[in-house]
Amino acid sequence: MDHRSIIRPEEVLAEHYPPLSEHEATVEANRCLYCYDAPCTHACPTHIDIPKFIKKIATGNLVGSARTILEANLMGATCARVCPVQELCEGACVLNAEEKPIMIGRLQRYATDYVLAQGIDVFKPGTPTGKKVAVIGAGPAGLTCAGELAKLGHSVTVFEKRELPGGLSTYGIIRLREPVEVALAEVEMVKRLGVEVRTGMELGANLSFEQIRREYDAVFLSVGLGTVPTLGIPGEEYIADGLRYIEKSKLEPEGLEVGQNVVVIGAGNTAIDCATIAKRMGAERVTMVYRRTDAEMTAYPHEYEFAKKEGIEFRFLTQPVRVIVEGGKVTGLECVRMELGAPDASGRPAPRPVPGSEFVLPADQVVKAIGQEKPALAQILGLETERGYIKVNDDFETSLPGVYAGGDCVRAKGSASTVMAVEDGKLAAFAIHRKLVPLRAAADD
DSSP: OOGGGGOOHHHHTSOSSOOOOHHHHHHHHTTOOOOTTOHHHHHSTTOOOHHHHHHHHHTTOHHHHHHHHHHHOTTHHHHHHHSOTTTTHHHHOGGGGTSOOOOHHHHHHHHHHHHHHHTOOOOOOOOOOSOEEEEEOOSHHHHHHHHHHHHTTOEEEEEESSSSSSTHHHHTSOTTTOOHHHHHHHHHHHHTTTOEEEESOOBTTTBOHHHHHHHOSEEEEOOOOOOOOOOOOTTGGGSEEHHHHHHHHHHOGGGOOOOSEEEEEOOSHHHHHHHHHHHHTTOSEEEEEOSSOTTTOOSOHHHHHHHHHTTOEEEOSEEEEEEEEETTEEEEEEEEEEEEEEEOTTSSEEEEEOTTOOEEEEOSEEEEOOOOOOOTHHHHHTOOEETTEEOOOTTOBOSSTTEEEOSGGGOSSSOOOHHHHHHHHHHHHHHHHHHHSHHHHHHHO
């Protein structure tokens, strides 16, 4: 019997960290020094008042704690799970010098999960302004913008091309880090603020951009990025798309085909997620190949360490050149060894092939996770771009008046992440509000 037939996806891909118990959360919260001008708050891109929300957990005020978090970050339950806390808030914790830092992420999850599970709404819709805003894309940036605008009294409709809202939180983050249910619970929280979410609506297909601009006072684009780029190698049609691989593991895990000898191309966080899925879903051997070294890989250091502990192998300075297929089935991946030269446009050493160094990695499945294309919608809508991303000003307004954008689609500088998308959505909402009701916005200030 195939040993994979006894694997239960809901068990092997369950959240990596279990929820804290009341006792664990209280003890951990009481470890906090409640720093004045806390470094952890400065390190958080959304500037959550971390000592304040932790103090409220210590005193048993979970609703107040969640309110403190959600005031700064509406997607607090998602970010509690997917933020690279080791690089951000926990990395800045003053307790790092002598002992382990406060488990800020898990405490944030403890408070936000409480209000989501209880169906407690910590905010109410604002007094109606009579203004209408359309949000294109129901990912973290779009949902945050929509929720913040609803709190300010605007009528907001979110248009999402996929069947389910939530963006990458729903489709693209491995269940090990965030279950679908968490992302959808946040969507329901935003909808209870009066936001209408319409799925199956795609610009250029069944949704007219010109009509949207006529019917709404402002538009916010949170369209993310495009498809995974092509490698341009023979046999590429037999390579699995990494984002689809993750999506199926979340929504249809029983139908996910996983090989026994899996090779994952790429060395970012998404590639590590794909490799983790394969390993936990029964692959005997999982190898990640990357054309540079571990010093240049884009995955967070803690993710790299996690992958190694999972038993995932790494082949650096390795470039795929051909998928070997026999009888319609993958049998291997031909690669060439690389060496690093002078820095390229990215500032990293440019890899170049070593002549005559070709070799074959045995494989019965190859998965590709090498990033995503720039947002094609920018060209379709005639928006100005910067390095292929939608160009915005300090108020997140695009080259088209009244059209704003945020999230991964504008991330020409810095690294794309959920928490940065949330901050974009929040700041864009405030800018839109100032534009639509300037007198009220000034009074609020």
